[in-house]
Amino acid sequence: MTRLLLTIQYVGTAYHGWQVQPNGVTVQERLQDAIEKVTGVRSGVIGCSRTDAGVHAKMFCCTLDTEYPLQGEKMAKALNAHLPKDIAVYKVREVAPDFHPRYQAVGKTYTYCIWNGKHRNPFYEDRALFISKTLDEGVMDKAAKGFCGTHDYKAFCSAGSDVEDTVRTVSECSVKREGDLVTVTVTANGFLYNMVRILVGTLLDIEAGRLPSDAIKQALDTTKRQDLGATAPPMGLYLEKVYY
């Protein structure tokens, strides 16, 4: 038995997130379908995280235990021939038999894209949040800096999560504009449920003056979810990188 680390990309629009679930098609299910077609065996894969419905991944890692002899480029090609158009494997490599894609990840980067033109852009439909009112990305970037450091991020965790330790270290949090595209980038050693989407909703509220400029700092102190903004919708969110 060999443990393979598969690195994949997907446009999440058509999926109910990564993880297999009773109602709705998921990325994990489609990947397991393709693996079965290639290897002839139904095998489970373990992911580096869960992504929600509509969230995208430019880099997502998962492991597969298989006795099938194909590896590397050839295995990636074989799987891609059986995957739907919106999912693709771009790297396959062998890892140690005890390698775990979630526990061994030392960090991840997420980005959140906002199409900030006057009118909606068909090329960013389902791939960015559309906001027509011009955003001051400088104000957002300044507020984002308050998100960095080692803190208890409990306030930035949606209900329904059973995680006990909510302390994380955020090493990068910035907001940049390129033309009409505003991108929020967050790198941390780990993320709580909806952490980036609550951050983005909060940054938008701070920019609009609906929340005070130090709302993030305050919520890190109070650890209260209600001190923050709404959870931003999923279509702007991308799992950008996983670090091992």
Place this chain on the structure above:
Amino acid sequence: MTRLLLTIQYVGTAYHGWQVQPNGVTVQERLQDAIEKVTGVRSGVIGCSRTDAGVHAKMFCCTLDTEYPLQGEKMAKALNAHLPKDIAVYKVREVAPDFHPRYQAVGKTYTYCIWNGKHRNPFYEDRALFISKTLDEGVMDKAAKGFCGTHDYKAFCSAGSDVEDTVRTVSECSVKREGDLVTVTVTANGFLYNMVRILVGTLLDIEAGRLPSDAIKQALDTTKRQDLGATAPPMGLYLEKVYY
């Protein structure tokens, strides 16, 4: 009656091109539907060119004659509320009553995108041609330079076109790489039917050694379509800019 110039964008994947036709939904039809919903009147629109099925536009111009009082930003917003997700108006301005969006265009820029990674990229599915063998963009760029100038481009025109004058002036033709994305950019005072797609097919054949490096120059002399490569598929083609 006021003549409005609408500037729109569309992802062409779902459409049988711009122009209304008996079989298959087109961008023009969907736009006319939206105009009817906003103004209450069924009006025709005249486009700056025809695009084929599956071809995209980041800038496409068309005129609408209407007595409806809305203009500018407000008209764009009203139309966008009734257009499907893959089409959007981003500019509306009044033009002279004799303004013609095709005859008055002094030039256009098309781009053609090739995803040149080892594996297919879900984010470029239907938005770029996928070629896994690494392309030498330097060879392609050098060959592309031979496309510039004022020539009879008859060889670069698909059968079925009834255009008589096939002389055009190409002011820019280049091939550039950004990571795994290779982009062909062509600017001319006018384009023949499938001109860019035949050029791209030819550049790919020259790069692969299936055609001699001076194939473009030769075909401009012979004016024979058969001296060139295949017509590249539509999904990589973008109408990028229209100049007035």
